[in-house]
Structure formats: C-alpha cells, structure tokens
Amino acid sequence: MKNSEKPTETKIAAAKSVKKNNLVEPASDAATDLRELFIDSLKDIYWAENALVGALPKMSANATAASLSGVILEHVLVTENHVARLDKVFDLLGEKAEGKKCEAMAGLLKEGDSILLETTPGSVRDAGIISASQKIEHYEIATYGTLVAFAKALGENDAAKLLAQTLAEEKEADCLLNDVALNTVNIVAAE
Numbered sequence: 001m002k003n004s005e006k007p008t009e010t011k012i013a014a015a016k017s018v019k020k021n022n023l024v025e026p027a028s029d030a031a032t033d034l035r036e037l038f039i040d041s042l043k044d045i046y047w048a049e050n051a052l053v054g055a056l057p058k059m060s061a062n063a064t065a066a067s068l069s070g071v072i073l074e075h076v077l078v079t080e081n082h083v084a085r086l087d088k089v090f091d092l093l094g095e096k097a098e099g100k101k102c103e104a105m106a107g108l109l110k111e112g113d114s115i116l117l118e119t120t121p122g123s124v125r126d127a128g129i130i131s132a133s134q135k136i137e138h139y140e141i142a143t144y145g146t147l148v149a150f151a152k153a154l155g156e157n158d159a160a161k162l163l164a165q166t167l168a169e170e171k172e173a174d175c176l177l178n179d180v181a182l183n184t185v186n187i188v189a190a191e
Contacts (some may be wrong), residue, residue, distance in 0.1 A: 038150040039095055042086065047099030048188050049082045055109050059133065062116050065126045065185050071176045072133065078173065082166050089159045108136050123189035130181045137174040144170055144172070 007015075031037040053076060060072035090097035112132035119125035144167035151160035 034150060035154055038147070038154060039093065040100065041088060041143070041147055043100035044102045045147065046097060048102040048105035048140070049079055049086060050099055050108060051102070051105055053083065055112065059112060059129050062121070063126050063129050064122055065180065067128065067180050067184060068073050068126050071180055075173050078169055082169070085162050085166055086155065088160050092159050093156065104139055105136070108122060108132070108139060110115050111135070121144070123185055126185045127181065127189040130177050130185060134174055134177050137170055137177065139172065140170040141167065
C-alpha cells in the first residue's frame, strides 16, 4: 500500500464515529445465544408459512396460465406440509409451535398484492405473479438454509433433517416457477 493510500487519522476517526452512531441497542427480549435465535427464526418462518397458506390461493385464482395456477395450487398443499413439519420441529425442541409476525414475508405478500393491482389479467400479470412468487421462494430458501445450519450447529440433527426436506421442496418450487416462466408465460408476455 502506498503512503497516499493509507487511511489518515481523520478518516479513521470518522469511520469510528459512523460505527458508533449506527450501533443498535437490542430489545429487552433479544436473543442471547444461538438456540434463542434459532427458535425466534422458527417462529418467524412459522408465521410466514401460515400466511402463505392463505395467500397462495389468491395468486392461483388470478393467474390465467393453467400451468402457473396449477403450480401455485400444488404448492399450497406443500406449504401445509411445511407447517406440519415445523410443528414437528418445535416438538423435537420441546417448544410450543407459535408464530411471530415475519415482516419480510408480510412485505413480500404486500408486493404480490400490488402486482395484482398494477397489472391486467393475462400473461403480463402471470409474469408478475411468478416474479412475486419467486421472491417468496428465494426468501424461504435463504431462511431454511440458515435454519438447517443453525440446527446442525446446535446438534439438533433430527430438526436439521426435517428443515432440509423443506429447503429441498422450496428449491423445487422455485424451479417449477422458473420452468413456467421460461417455457410459456414470459414468451407470451413478450409478444
């Protein structure tokens, strides 16, 4: 590193000041260990999966491509299984199965509703539904990947196996949506 590239004392002091001004004071019920964070994350995705059970039929009803509507309706049943699987995970951990509002999923569902309002029925709306659905799947893939890692780190191998099953199903749902988009919906929407 050249002398001119080295941070000056002024820049270092400024960086420390920015860091100090951006520190967040934890809530009184904040997680203090990985197990608490794991349980809190499970409650978050439990709320999210239950919310999806209610939201997916609306997306399916507003899709015009039969293949898209079918993929979404099939995923309602899969999502119900995810809820049941989470019930088992909570049981394995000796915890009560309960949800905690997932702000991320609430935002993604709100975005999905916006897409319905901002598009007319047809292939363009279908493309929007796929977009919204894949954002949801990607969020779930990230969440379940993290939960599997947490479970393994905590030695909760049975819970990790159950969560890994759900992770695989979320990845499969994303692939199915992608196939519908690339093989029909996006082609028709682009015409």
